[in-house]
Amino acid sequence: MNRRGLPARVWKERSAYVFLLPGMVIFSVFTLAALVFAVYLTFHRWSIIEPDKPFVGLDNYRDMMHDERFVESVLNTVYFSGASVPLSMVTGLLLALLVNLPLRMRGLFRAAFYLPVVTPFVVSAILWKWLYNSDYGLFNYYLLQAHIIDDPLLWLSDKNIAMPAVILMSVWAGAGFSMVVYLAGLQAIPQELYEAARIDGAGAWHRLRYVTIPMLRPTTLFLLVMGIISSLQVFTQIFVMTNGGPVNRTTTMVYYMYLWAFKYFDMGYASTLAFALFLMLLVFTALQLRLARRGAVA
Amino acid sequence: MTGQFGLRQKALTYLVLAPLAILFLAPFAWLVSASFQPMGEIFSSTPHWIPQDATLEGYKGFLNVGQLTKAQQAQGHGDWRWFVNSAVVAVTITVLQTFFNALCAYCFAKRRFPGRNGIFVLFLATMMVPGQVTLIPNYLIIQHIPFFGGNDWMGNGGHGWLDSYWGLIMPGIVSAFGIFLLRQYMLSIPDQLLEAARIDGAGEFRIFRSVVLPLCGPALAANAIFTFQGAWEDFFWPLIIMSSPEKITAPVGLALFVVQNRTSWTLLFAGSVIAALPMIVVFLVFQRRFVQGIALTGIKG
Numbered sequence: 001m002n003r004r005g006l007p008a009r010v011w012k013e014r015s016a017y018v019f020l021l022p023g024m025v026i027f028s029v030f031t032l033a034a035l036v037f038a039v040y041l042t043f044h045r046w047s048i049i050e051p052d053k054p055f056v057g058l059d060n061y062r063d064m065m066h067d068e069r070f071v072e073s074v075l076n077t078v079y080f081s082g083a084s085v086p087l088s089m090v091t092g093l094l095l096a097l098l099v100n101l102p103l104r105m106r107g108l109f110r111a112a113f114y115l116p117v118v119t120p121f122v123v124s125a126i127l128w129k130w131l132y133n134s135d136y137g138l139f140n141y142y143l144l145q146a147h148i149i150d151d152p153l154l155w156l157s158d159k160n161i162a163m164p165a166v167i168l169m170s171v172w173a174g175a176g177f178s179m180v181v182y183l184a185g186l187q188a189i190p191q192e193l194y195e196a197a198r199i200d201g202a203g204a205w206h207r208l209r210y211v212t213i214p215m216l217r218p219t220t221l222f223l224l225v226m227g228i229i230s231s232l233q234v235f236t237q238i239f240v241m242t243n244g245g246p247v248n249r250t251t252t253m254v255y256y257m258y259l260w261a262f263k264y265f266d267m268g269y270a271s272t273l274a275f276a277l278f279l280m281l282l283v284f285t286a287l288q289l290r291l292a293r294r295g296a297v298a
Numbered sequence: 299m300t301g302q303f304g305l306r307q308k309a310l311t312y313l314v315l316a317p318l319a320i321l322f323l324a325p326f327a328w329l330v331s332a333s334f335q336p337m338g339e340i341f342s343s344t345p346h347w348i349p350q351d352a353t354l355e356g357y358k359g360f361l362n363v364g365q366l367t368k369a370q371q372a373q374g375h376g377d378w379r380w381f382v383n384s385a386v387v388a389v390t391i392t393v394l395q396t397f398f399n400a401l402c403a404y405c406f407a408k409r410r411f412p413g414r415n416g417i418f419v420l421f422l423a424t425m426m427v428p429g430q431v432t433l434i435p436n437y438l439i440i441q442h443i444p445f446f447g448g449n450d451w452m453g454n455g456g457h458g459w460l461d462s463y464w465g466l467i468m469p470g471i472v473s474a475f476g477i478f479l480l481r482q483y484m485l486s487i488p489d490q491l492l493e494a495a496r497i498d499g500a501g502e503f504r505i506f507r508s509v510v511l512p513l514c515g516p517a518l519a520a521n522a523i524f525t526f527q528g529a530w531e532d533f534f535w536p537l538i539i540m541s542s543p544e545k546i547t548a549p550v551g552l553a554l555f556v557v558q559n560r561t562s563w564t565l566l567f568a569g570s571v572i573a574a575l576p577m578i579v580v581f582l583v584f585q586r587r588f589v590q591g592i593a594l595t596g597i598k599g
Contacts, residue, residue, distance in 0.1 A: 006412055013411035015502035020417070023402040023472040030436055030469040031424050037435035048438075098315050102303055111585065112319045115326065118581040118588075120531035122549035123570040126556055127329050130563065136341055138328060172322065180592050233428055236533045240553050254430055261434050262538055274431045281428055 041271035048265045060272040073256040084170045085227035092178020114176035125240035128169040159249045185219030333567035356568025380551040388529035394471040396522045403480035425474045440465045461541045483517035520591030548573040
């Protein structure tokens with residue numbers, strides 16, 4: 001049956017191609033063509049305001065290697081991911097363990113912890129920007145009241161506190177997602193394992209340490225990969241809360257790319273920066289997949 | 299775990315959970331309260347959780363009801379059209395994307411045609427590409443769409459789809475991730491069902507509409523909910539392509555408010571409440587679907 005000619009088979013299944021057409025057109029233009037165009041841009045000095053868009057070979061890549069602000073943006077991004085991902089996951093796991101207990105109001109608690117996840121990110125960022133306000137913000141007010149600090153903190157304009165402040169807000173906004181995913185993972189653990197552990201005399205801590213956490217390994221890995229990939233692309237909080245400041249301390253890779261593309265209008269260099277991000281994401285995804293495979297074998 | 303969960307443990311759990319929940323919810327409570335406070339009260343040395351001098355000024359500033367105060371006029375006022383824009387764009391993207399994703403997913407899951415695997419692998423491979431890489435070229439592509447926004451057939455001379463709803467909507471009407479999700483789900487539909495419909499003389503589109511779609515309820519719902527959420531709060535893309543103050547979406551309008559250092563926080567808080575409300579309502583109504591959706595995407599991922 002498969003011996004029939006290719007044109008005949010294509011004709012017979014023509015409706016499938018028709019169904020795929022709208023999707024394929026959009027995909028070809030805004031993903032495939034865009035990707036090729038992005039590569040093309042990195043080899044050009046492409047300013048929207050200048051008519052000349054000369055080919056510059058590897059200049060953009062060379063510039064990037066020697067760009068101190070770029071290196072700084074990478075470090076800032078790594079700092080953000082390195083802190084916000086584990087913190088969101090640990091918080092999420094803790095919340096999941098708590099709201100998985102047989103409580104009457106657990107549905108209410110789950111909703112409460114998940115609410116920040118469904119709140120538009122811009123709204124959360126605006127809200128937290130106010131909470132961090134050094135003169136009128138709630139953080140300073142209550143910390144001063146409790147005599148934990150003696151002078152108001154300049155949350156978003158102190159170069160050492162700005163990034164931790166953004167991280168704290170991001171953990172608040174993202175922990176609920178980890179919670180829900182962990183909940184699904186928890187509910188998939190067979191109860192017999194806990195019973196067996198109990199018969200063997202394992203206390204609550206040991207059951208958590210030797211049953212729950214190992215059984216949640218795939219969930220943890222999934223959250224880790226997703227978390228790293230999305231946190232490396234952090235932008236909205238930075239744009240709204242700090243504008244990359246103070247003194248570039250919160251300028252992340254995507255924010256830096258935004259500056260080059262839409263403030264300095266150098267699309268070529270901005271595309272090169274985007275590829276640096278792409279490369280970092282690839283490294284992390286590959287690393288994580290390898291870890292997963294090794295974990296599955298062992 | 300249920301066995302030993304006595305009264306004392308229960309009380310202890312509540313004792314841990316309650317403060318945590320308060321910490322998570324307090325910012326929302328403050329937001330809602332502040333949106334009813336006049337400027338003087340927001341900027342007072344002791345924060346008020348209950349507005350002492352409640353006002354609708356902030357909401358009025360957005361709905362453009364009555365006279366705008368001098369301060370509002372000086373600082374630029376809110377615009378109800380931001381929310382309408384967001385709603386129109388998000389609903390359109392959600393409807394179109396769910397439909398086109400399903401159509402593509404059906405072909406990849408249930409049809410056998412030359413080139414299927416190649417195209418599918420291409421789709422999958424691009425799922426690894428972060429949106430930022432295609433953002434800049436897409437900005438330029440949008441600018442050069444032929445025949446739109448004063449462009450000639452070569453795509454030059456005008457602004458194309460920049461600052462237009464076309465530009466906001468079109469790139470969002472398919473998603474590789476959504477297609478992948480729906481395809482995985484559709485694989486579980488038995489082939490015999492489709493064969494039976496075919497033997498009964500149903501056309502291919504009829505099979506898709508009357509047999510496949512009704513069987514994909516949960517997956518379609520997940521796709522629709524997450525697409526709506528993503529489109530409603532999308533920020534980067536509308537930020538760079540939209541420029542007319544009356545055409546921008548709510549997140550962009552609100553964010554620019556802050557970035558331009560305008561100080562009418564009453565207005566800003568009211569706008570934030572309006573922007574957050576639809577998603578919170580969707581979540582509270584479809585709570586179970588949300589959790590199902592995350593499980594569906596999460597476990598497979």
